[in-house]
Amino acid sequence: MLLDIKNLHVKYGNVEALHGIDIQVEEGEIVTLLGANGAGKTTTLNAISGLVKASKGEVLFRGEALHKLPAHKVVTRKITQSPEGRRVFGTLTVLENLNLGAFTSKNKERVAKSLEWIYELFPRLAERRGQLAGTLSGGEQQMLAIGRALMSNPKLLLLDEPSLGLAPVLVTQIFRTVRQINQAGVTVMLVEQNARMALKLAHRGYVMEVGKIVMADSAKALLKNPDVLQAYLGGAE
């Protein structure tokens, strides 16, 4: 098993946001995390990345306790995140943003290869490499956020709401690229509002409600599940 989350609790001050969740991710999978706003999806990703601390429970990555590492160390274990809202460094150029994605990588050849691959996945980024990231369109910023997360050659990529605020045609394109990234051997954990598209892409899915996992199944089964249809897919297609 690549990632094993056991009974994870997270607190913000006195308020508990995650009430003990369990998630398993196998190598090579795309696993999606569905749920309404405030269900705790982003908190889960941030707990894996080390941005928020577990108050109880554990996050194991290939058996290593991630929840004991500070965020900047988690990256060196080959786990990266493309955060919600993209959060590219607006006053830095596209290339500077990408290079920061490889901040922890010492192997220059490897980094050059990653960069080449990212330019292949997102030719737009290659065209705009010298441009300030803040001047990119929303879709391009999303590409940059994903590209930046790929620069250190991760084993596990955490994607938080990559479709947020994008035009449908761009969303399709981004999802297609996510599949390509997965086929290149990167395990993906995807948080999405767009449940239908996420389930079509993913192998398995978890459904979260107010800090708990309420359902876990294969993506195919979830797509047919009447409760999921009702709550997250806006009724039958």
Added chain:
Amino acid sequence: MEQFFQQLTNGLAIGGIYALIALGYTLVYGVLKLINFAHGDLFTIGAFLGLSLLTAFSLTDKLGFVLGVSALLLMVVCLVGLVGILLDQAAYKPLRSSHRLSAVVSALGMSIVFSNAIMLIFGASPEVYPHGILPSQVLHIMGLPFPVKRLLLLVTSLVLMVALYTFIQKTTIGAAIRAAAIDQDAARLMGINVNRVIMLIFFIGPALGGAAGVMVGLYYGQIKWTMGWLYGLKAFTAAILGGIGNIPGAMVGGLLLGVIESLCSAYISMAWKDAITFVVLILILIVRPTGLLGERVAEKI
């Protein structure tokens, strides 16, 4: 014409000092959104440490002018940088997650601690740097007088500024500093150790301030335990003038403020020299609060 030129070069020289100090404010503000009000006193510490080291090791006698002054600057830069790191660890780091005002109050408190410590250690009366360390020749270029020491002052501060700018703009660590200034959590997701970045900032900023302290000591001769207050305020004004958090802004703001101050004291009134600085501060806050170079790029959401 000659008077104007004199005032201009004089303004640029003192402006370079303001710029060096202003960089310390702006670097810290950029990453922590904190005005380090103890920064002016770090400048004073630099001036006094410089004097002590200079006389204790008689550096310029043993090593000659260029090597001696360089060694002096290097020592002061390192020591004041360390004081800066200690300041952050002791007074700001414990308050990192509290309200921003708490750290500001802590900064004001540290300013008082520092200036009084300097007074207790070095005495309340002004101290004087040994005379005649800087060359007193005056060059004449196209009929205009250039005092060599003024030129040295300006060149030294420019060299330090260019070095800092290159470091911030061209190196990976520099990019990491800029990233941490924009979004600390996103920087962490890149694997950047933000605590290290903050430590580095608290080394570089005070180090530059300390260098400015030595330069003021060498150039003007007299130093006093209270000097950090006025220099600090002026450099703070310079940082605001250029756009706080913006590194080229602090440089431009410092040089500009030096020139404004120098020209106004020559052509308006010497007595109003310090008031002019604060008129500039008030004007910039009213007319363009982001400063001259502030917020050039709008961030897309």
